[in-house]
Each structure stands twice: as structure tokens, then as C-alpha cells.
Amino acid sequence: MLKTDTEIYTITSAILPYQELVDQVWEKNLCSGCRGCIAVCLAGTLEYDQKAGRPYQMNPCVECKACLDVCPRLSANAEKIATQNLLGDYLEIKNARSMTGGAHFQNGGAVTALLSAALEEELVDCALVMGLDRWTQEPYPRVVYEAKDLGKCAGSKYTSNAILESMKDLVKDQSIKNIAMVGTACTVQTVSLLCRSQNEYAAKLAQKVRFLLGLFCFEAFDDCLIAEISRRIDAPTWNISKISAGEGQMNIILRDRSTRSIPLPDLASFVLPGCKACTDFTATQSDISIGGVGSAPGMSSVIVRTERGLGLFRIAEEMGFLEAWDGVNGEAIERLCRLKMKRIKAPE
Ligand SMILES: Cc1cc2nc3c(=O)[nH]c(=O)nc-3n(C[C@H](O)[C@H](O)[C@H](O)COP(=O)(O)OP(=O)(O)OC[C@H]3O[C@@H](n4cnc5c(N)ncnc54)[C@H](O)[C@@H]3O)c2cc1C
Numbered sequence: 001m002l003k004t005d006t007e008i009y010t011i012t013s014a015i016l017p018y019q020e021l022v023d024q025v026w027e028k029n030l031c032s033g034c035r036g037c038i039a040v041c042l043a044g045t046l047e048y049d050q051k052a053g054r055p056y057q058m059n060p061c062v063e064c065k066a067c068l069d070v071c072p073r074l075s076a077n078a079e080k081i082a083t084q085n086l087l088g089d090y091l092e093i094k095n096a097r098s099m100t101g102g103a104h105f106q107n108g109g110a111v112t113a114l115l116s117a118a119l120e121e122e123l124v125d126c127a128l129v130m131g132l133d134r135w136t137q138e139p140y141p142r143v144v145y146e147a148k149d150l151g152k153c154a155g156s157k158y159t160s161n162a163i164l165e166s167m168k169d170l171v172k173d174q175s176i177k178n179i180a181m182v183g184t185a186c187t188v189q190t191v192s193l194l195c196r197s198q199n200e201y202a203a204k205l206a207q208k209v210r211f212l213l214g215l216f217c218f219e220a221f222d223d224c225l226i227a228e229i230s231r232r233i234d235a236p237t238w239n240i241s242k243i244s245a246g247e248g249q250m251n252i253i254l255r256d257r258s259t260r261s262i263p264l265p266d267l268a269s270f271v272l273p274g275c276k277a278c279t280d281f282t283a284t285q286s287d288i289s290i291g292g293v294g295s296a297p298g299m300s301s302v303i304v305r306t307e308r309g310l311g312l313f314r315i316a317e318e319m320g321f322l323e324a325w326d327g328v329n330g331e332a333i334e335r336l337c338r339l340k341m342k343r344i345k346a347p348e
């Protein structure tokens, strides 16, 4: 007897676990592009489709279900990482800045300072950060082994969440036992779920992450943003020194230090669809979260959340990489948390 479409569909879903991602995440435009499902897939089933802004099936699935454990956009997983208060749990909130200068710091260079301490003190074997091709402004995940190379990777990359793509290679390398990694809130959520997974391969990945640094994040943009910025300000990509979003504007600093601004609403069509469903502004699942809002220009707001994070923070201070003060404007941070919650789009 011929099967109905619904029956065929149900059978397909039963055979291929990742179909749940297709139905519940990809087709509802909820995918954050964090690549967690790709990183955890030992069979190499999934690859990322840059244009669609989500993964797709490339190779056969071995039905291990690891991808279902780590996707922060599946409602069962979202419940596991939900927090009661806006800023999430924390031990300390500080204004901080790097004590070493850096041309590319986004705010106070606190992230670079923390990672430098971790590498210099050999608390980790490497740091997983986002590099940038300064000719094209294209970001790429980069593994850094020496503190001196971190400065080159400083600064926010608004067009990529691909950092977890490098995890697969790192896990194969037996010499790498401990990693410090940086990610936007969605990436941090995924790593946090990775740590809770019972899947053997997921556990292998999770075990290597010693420090998880989360960036505050209101939204990210697709790849076409850079070409659009370059067109609007009539400057080639190599002439862009820094891009920074804030106060309703995308601010672009050129190599001669002159500044151009584009109103953020003009760039709204470049915002990744999954960001419109994102509720976590401050990366609540990190060891330490870092952002610009809440602090004066040239400083970072640092939310230390875990004992592990506190240890790294103290070591960075003691080693003279970081200086810190009280006085973060928590209300300003909470305001953005609320704003982010407010704009959640109903699933399409
Ligand atoms: C997409 C995006 C949106 C953001 N939105 C806000 C916001 O609305 N409000 C706010 O206060 N802060 C926001 N931030 C965080 C802010 O821009 C700074 O990254 C943060 O304050 C740290 O600054 P810093 O000077 O301490 O870091 P730096 O010392 O400059 O170091 C930044 C580190 O982050 C890494 N990195 C940069 N981009 C990425 C990325 N996409 N994924 C993984 N690692 C990355 C770099 O490689 C570097 O190691 C956003 C960041 C991103 C990437």
C-alpha cells in the first residue's frame, strides 16, 4: 500500500535524528549558526551553508543523536540553560582594561588580557579566537598558541559564529589538553550543553574547554554586511581599521582614523535570522562574560560567573595583564537584555 506524505515524513524523522533540527530549528529560521551540531558530529554528516545561514546534510547520518544534545535552539535544551535573572548568575562585575596596549582592542581589551594570562601561565595549551583577514575583513576561527599573537585577533567580528568549526581539529590533537575559547552567547550556550551531554564524543570535546569566555551580543550579521558597508562609505575593505556597533549606529574607523557611521536600522536586512530569536545578551553560561555596555569608552564590562572564571581573572590581575574597578552600570546592561527579549520574533 502507498504511504501518505505524513507517514513517509514520520519514517524519515525516525530514521534520521537530525531531522528534528530540520523541523524545529532550520525551517523555523531559529538557527544561530553556532555550528555546534557540526562540531559534535563524528560522522561528518553536517556542513554549514553560508548562504542559507544554517547547516545541511552532506554525508550519511550514523544516528548518534549528539547534534540533538547540543543545539541551543531545541526547546528541551533551551530549558536546561534558562536563567532566572536577566544577567544570569555571577560572582563579581567589574570594569576592566588591559594593561598592555593593543591597536585592535574592541573595548578595554579585557578578553585579550584574560587569554594572555591563560597562555603565559600555561593554564591552557591554546586559545580559540576569531582571526580577521584585514584585507577583505573576513573573519576566520584561529587557534593561537602564543600570547603575542592574541593582539592581532582582538576586536569584534560581527559576521561570523564559526568558532566551533575548529574544535574538531583540536580534539584530534593529543598534545592539546586544555583550551580557552571565546564565543558569542549562542556559542557559549552550545558549549555549555556539550558539557552536559552523555555522548562520548561530545564529552571529549567538552573536556578540553578549560575557560569559556562569552561576549555580550545583541545581534550578528551575514557575510554581505562588509560589502554593503564598503559600498556605503565608499572605501575599500582594506582601508577599514575597526567596526563597532553601538548607540544605534555601525561605526567604521578608517586607517587614517576618520570615522563613518551607518544607522543600524539601515543594516537590519543583514541581521542573521536566528538572532531575532535569541534571548541571551550576556552569555549567561560562560565562565566570564565581557561586553562594552555598562562601562566607559576604552573599558570592558566583565561579569565573572564561575570559580574557574574568578581564578583566571585573579591570575590576570596578579600577572599585570588586567586592571579592574567597581562601578559597572548594571542597569544599562539589563536594559539591553530587556530590549533583546522584547524583539523576539514569533517563529515563522
Ligand atoms: C557579534 C557581536 C555582537 C556584539 N554585540 C555587543 C553589544 O550589543 N553590546 C556590547 O556591549 N558588546 C557587544 N559585543 C561584545 C563587544 O563588541 C566586545 O567583543 C567585548 O566588549 C570584548 O571587548 P574587549 O576589548 O574586551 O575584547 P578584545 O580584547 O578586543 O578581544 C575580543 C576577542 O573576541 C574574539 N572574537 C571577536 N569576534 C568574535 C566572534 N564573532 N566569535 C568568537 N570570538 C570572537 C576575538 O578574536 C578576540 O579574541 C558583541 C560582540 C560580537 C562578536
Ligand code: SF4
Binding pocket: 017, 018, 037, 040, 041, 042, 043, 044, 045, 046, 060, 061, 062, 063, 064, 065, 066, 067, 068
Ligand atoms: S551528530 Fe549523529 S545524529 Fe546528528 S547528524 Fe551527526 S551522525 Fe547524525
Ligand code: SF4
Binding pocket: 021, 025, 026, 030, 031, 032, 033, 034, 035, 036, 037, 038, 054, 055, 070, 071, 072, 073, 190
Ligand atoms: S543553532 Fe547551532 S546547533 Fe542548532 S542547528 Fe543551528 S548551528 Fe546547529
Ligand code: SF4
Binding pocket: 032, 161, 184, 185, 186, 187, 217, 218, 219, 220, 272, 274, 275, 276, 278, 279, 280
Ligand atoms: S544574537 Fe548573538 S548570541 Fe544570539 S544568536 Fe545572534 S550571534 Fe548568537
